[in-house]
């Protein structure tokens with residue numbers, strides 16, 4: 681009996697030790713997260729529910745206003761009103777700043793949405809030229825529209841449902857709304873029609889760009905070409921291989937033309 685109590689005591693003690701370590705570690709992680717996503721950026725514009733933070737001191741309020749106007753107008757035309765949002769957009773001045781603030785390791789990310797704090801962190805860009813640095817097919821406004829669209833999905837569906845939405849639908853819908861193509865259309869379509877895995881998976885970067893390209897293509901086919909309703913699109917579990925096969929033959933026989 682006594683041995684059992686001792687055993688129980690040791691067990692409770694070991695659990696308490698774990699909790700004692702976990703609490704400061706969790707606290708430090710939260711502090712680090714908050715610091716990383718805020719420090720070093722100046723609030724430049726706060727016209728509605730979207731606050732713009734910019735690190736580049738050479739950028740004026742008018743430069744940000746111009747990007748903000750493009751973003752708001754483009755989303756408004758698609759029925760998305762950014763005045764309903766409560767979100768911070770953080771425009772980084774270097775890739776290092778982006779990796780640090782977004783807490784990611786991969787510099788191939790152009791932007792990232794952190795739902796926990798409603799922060800959107802954007803990789804290095806040329807704000808005055810509305811261009812992403814190092815990504816020839818991307819404008820800054822495209823990337824911001826894509827990320828705001830993630831916020832829109834989490835509002836329309838709930839954060840939980842948006843988070844667990846299939847990745848190709850989630851990214852495909854945002855690319856579709858942003859009218860953004862990670863790779864050129866001719867290049868992407870020839871990869872898609874050939875469906876040669878050795879080409880598609882040649883490098884991690886091509887694989888990643890191809891994933892975004894085909895996600896938008898599938899979304900465009902379903903929502904734009906077949907006129908599937910948003911709710912049905914979200915809840916239907918598509919067989920991706922069969923869907924891609926269907927799209928390939930629709931393109932080949934001229935029934936569907938992908939014109940992004």
Ligand SMILES: [Zn+2]
Pocket residue numbers: 826827830850851854
């Ligand atoms: Zn995305």
